[in-house]
Amino acid sequence: MPKMKTNSSAKKRFRVTKKGKVMRxxxxxxxxxxxxxxxRKKNLVKMDSIAKADEKRMKxxxxx
Numbered sequence: 001m002p003k004m005k006t007n008s009s010a011k012k013r014f015r016v017t018k019k020g021k022v023m024r025x026x027x028x029x030x031x032x033x034x035x036x037x038x039x040r041k042k043n044l045v046k047m048d049s050i051a052k053a054d055e056k057r058m059k060x061x062x063x064x
Contacts, residue, residue: 023050
């Protein structure tokens, strides 16, 4: 039986922490940045954990 493959689009968008939480980046930080405040742009850079309801599905895509 062939090996299971990690989902390529998921591995580019999400990462799993040591404790097992799945982290994601924020949207709205790629363009039209001049109208956004410094505080807002700074907070968009940070990673955030995904919703609890989606966690099991994302881990299945990321782990083989």
